[in-house]
Amino acid sequence: MDCKAYVFDVIGTLTDWRTGLREAFEEVLVRHGDAGKVDADAFAVEWHEEYMKGVRQVAATAQPGEPYMNLDVLLRHILTTIVLPRVGYTERLSETEIDALVYGWHNFKAHPEVPAQLRRWRAKDGPYLAPLSNSNIKMLVDTCRHADLQFDLLTSSESFASYKPSPSVYLGAAKFMAVEPHVTCLVAAHYYDIKAAKKCGFKTVYLWRQGRSRGIGG
Amino acid sequence: MDCKAYVFDVIGTLTDWRTGLREAFEEVLVRHGDAGKVDADAFAVEWHEEYMKGVRQVAATAQPGEPYMNLDVLLRHILTTIVLPRVGYTERLSETEIDALVYGWHNFKAHPEVPAQLRRWRAKDGPYLAPLSNSNIKMLVDTCRHADLQFDLLTSSESFASYKPSPSVYLGAAKFMAVEPHVTCLVAAHYYDIKAAKKCGFKTVYLWRQGRSRGIGG
Numbered sequence: 001m002d003c004k005a006y007v008f009d010v011i012g013t014l015t016d017w018r019t020g021l022r023e024a025f026e027e028v029l030v031r032h033g034d035a036g037k038v039d040a041d042a043f044a045v046e047w048h049e050e051y052m053k054g055v056r057q058v059a060a061t062a063q064p065g066e067p068y069m070n071l072d073v074l075l076r077h078i079l080t081t082i083v084l085p086r087v088g089y090t091e092r093l094s095e096t097e098i099d100a101l102v103y104g105w106h107n108f109k110a111h112p113e114v115p116a117q118l119r120r121w122r123a124k125d126g127p128y129l130a131p132l133s134n135s136n137i138k139m140l141v142d143t144c145r146h147a148d149l150q151f152d153l154l155t156s157s158e159s160f161a162s163y164k165p166s167p168s169v170y171l172g173a174a175k176f177m178a179v180e181p182h183v184t185c186l187v188a189a190h191y192y193d194i195k196a197a198k199k200c201g202f203k204t205v206y207l208w209r210q211g212r213s214r215g216i217g218g
Numbered sequence: 219m220d221c222k223a224y225v226f227d228v229i230g231t232l233t234d235w236r237t238g239l240r241e242a243f244e245e246v247l248v249r250h251g252d253a254g255k256v257d258a259d260a261f262a263v264e265w266h267e268e269y270m271k272g273v274r275q276v277a278a279t280a281q282p283g284e285p286y287m288n289l290d291v292l293l294r295h296i297l298t299t300i301v302l303p304r305v306g307y308t309e310r311l312s313e314t315e316i317d318a319l320v321y322g323w324h325n326f327k328a329h330p331e332v333p334a335q336l337r338r339w340r341a342k343d344g345p346y347l348a349p350l351s352n353s354n355i356k357m358l359v360d361t362c363r364h365a366d367l368q369f370d371l372l373t374s375s376e377s378f379a380s381y382k383p384s385p386s387v388y389l390g391a392a393k394f395m396a397v398e399p400h401v402t403c404l405v406a407a408h409y410y411d412i413k414a415a416k417k418c419g420f421k422t423v424y425l426w427r428q429g430r431s432r433g434i435g436g
Contacts, residue, residue, distance in 0.1 A: 124363050138396045141370045145342050152359045153372045159394075176377075178356045 003203055004179045006121070007132035007155060009164075009188035010140070013207055014131070015108035015147055018044050024104035028097060038089050047075075047083045054078055055134050055163035056192070068161040070136040076102050105135070106142035111209070115148040128152045132173050132186060134163045153177070165196030174202075221421055222397045224339070225350035225373060227382075227406035228358070231425055232349070233326035233365055236262050242322035246315060256307050265293075265301045272296055273352050273381035274410070286379040288354040294320050323353070324360035329427070333366040346370045350391050350404060352381045371395070383414030392420075 011017050021044035029035045054074050062068070069077070079101060084093070093101075122129060129151050133140055136158040144151065157163045160172035174181045181201035188194055189209040197204050229235050239262035247253045272292050280286070287295070297319060302311070311319075340347060348369050351358055354376040362369065375381045378390035392399045399419035406412055407427040415422050 122363075128359055136396070137371065137394060141346055141395075145370065150368075152363065153355065159377070176355060177359075178354070 002183070003127050003185040004183040005128040005130065005174070005177050006185045006187060007130050007173060009186070009190060009193050010131045010133035010135060010143060010149075011105075011108070012048075012209060013187065013189040014114050014149060015110055015143060017048055017105070017108055020044075020104055020108040021047055024101055024107075028093065028101065031097075032091050034089075034091060038087050043083065043087045043089070046086055047079060050078045050082050051075060056165065059163045059166035059169075062162050062166070064161075066161075068158075070158050071105070071134055071139060071163075072102055072136055075105060106139045107146050108143060110147035110149060115150070118150055122150065122152070127185075128177055128179070130155045130173070130177065132164070132169070133157065165192050167196065167200050170197050170200040170202060174200075220401070221345050221403040222401040223346040223348065223392070223395050224403050224405060225348050225391060227404070227408060227411050228349045228351035228353060228361060228367075229323075229326070230266075230427060231405065231407040232332050232367060233328050233361060235266055235323070235326055238262075238322055238326040239265055242319055242325075246311065246319065249315075250309050252307075252309060256305050261301065261305045261307075264304055265297060268296045268300050269293060274383065277381045277384035277387075280380050280384070282379075284379075286376075288376050289323070289352055289357060289381075290320055290354055293323060324357045325364050326361060328365035328367060333368070336368055340368065340370070346395055346397070348373045348391070348395065350382070350387070351375065383410050385414065385418050388415050388418040388420060392418075 008014055018041070022040045025038075025040040025043045026035065029038060029040060051074070058069070058074075076098060080098060118129060130153050131140055131144070131149070131151055132155050134157045135143060137154060137156045140154050140156050143149065144154070155173040155176055157166075157169045159176065160166075160168050162168050164170070170186070171181065174184045177184070182203070185203040185205060186193065186197035187205045187207055188197070189207045191206070194204045194206050226232055236259070240258045243256075243258040243261045244253065247256060247258060269292070276287070276292075294316060298316060336347060348371050349358055349362070349367070350373050352375045353361060355372060355374045358372050358374050361367065362372070373391040373394055375384075375387045377394065378384075378386050380386050382388070388404070389399065392402045395402070400421070403421040403423060404411065404415035405423045405425055406415070407425045409424070412422045412424050
């Protein structure tokens with residue numbers, strides 16, 4: 001393939017959300033003396049699954065010009081209204097603790113091979129490398145720092161006030177980089193993402209990752 | 219100052235447009251056997267000055283929703299209609315040669331201390347570092363590669379379909395990064411840029427650079 005830009009899904013494809021969310025919740029449980037009372041891994045999987053449902057719903061139903069809820073806000077809403085009640089954790093968490101859990105999404109570690117691989121792929125006259133993520137821009141900047149991911153530029157669905165798999169995100173990103181969709185390649189570990197990118201005329205590379213959510217993202 | 223984001227003017231502040239444009243034009247002159255017939259430095263200064271006039275005009279008069287001419291297109295227009303005639307170079311240049319001259323703007327070298335200084339300033343929990351340039355996004359990506367400039371993210375006036383000193387660019391960039399203007403600092407070698415950023419509530423740092431254009435940018 002002779003693509004001019006390679007864009008990468010981030011959450012799950014380049015970074016390990018599951019470990020990140022589990023550890024962030026375990027910290028809360030330990031602080032409250034509740035370690036072992038709730039399955040922190042189940043909490044992680046629930047939150048990720050509801051995130052996937054949330055962004056798909058926005059992608060399918062959002063109208064141009066409609067108020068846009070970025071991922072930090074959406075995740076906070078899902079956490080407090082769905083995830084904590086569902087895993088049965090009724091302990092009262094402070095606003096700061098809730099913020100810290102949401103901030104956990106800014107702080108995922110990369111899958112081990114990713115930082116070095118990205119560095120190897122970067123070449124002065126090679127294709128552009130960019131994330132194409134449902135993370136908002138602030139979240140992406142923080143993730144890239146924490147996970148040591150070096151890109152040429154950041155493209156976030158936030159710039160297009162929607163979420164993947166809305167076509168506006170893929171086509172917006174290609175326009176943003178001034179490359180044609182047919183010479184842009186999405187690398188992702190989620191079929192829904194691959195499928196949507198293909199429909200927009202992108203080339204795609206599917207990357208298998210262990211430990212995905214219960215099939216919904218995979 | 220305790221700013222959450224530092225944004226940098228690029229052309230002239232971080233990179234050396236004058237050497238870049240002079241050398242690109244000298245190549246053309248040599249190829250055509252015209253070396254010494256036209257002052258390549260004067261060519262560089264003319265083009266930069268007309269660029270400054272062009273972007274100021276757009277910034278002052280562009281209306282939201284109006285078709286936007288990005289910097290590659292604007293520079294090409296200025297080169298062929300104003301700069302080449304003005305420096306008296308009537309030799310017929312091919313489209314490829316014109317493109318290569320415009321591409322010269324993607325290819326400026328950094329002022330010598332800049333790459334290492336940017337690397338030193340980057341800290342995991344430190345402020346965001348980003349360019350805030352009139353370069354379009356593709357031009358910025360290329361510049362960052364060629365000049366070895368490492369940022370957390372790229373902010374370009376192209377995202378806001380205008381040019382500095384339009385307030386929409388400064389305020390748009392702050393919103394893009396989700397930081398308040400009063401904790402955002404612009405670093406620039408041009409007074410017009412500093413003045414416009416201050417009006418938007420930014421903190422500013424003026425950086426003196428030798429070899430600016432004939433005062434208009436300085």
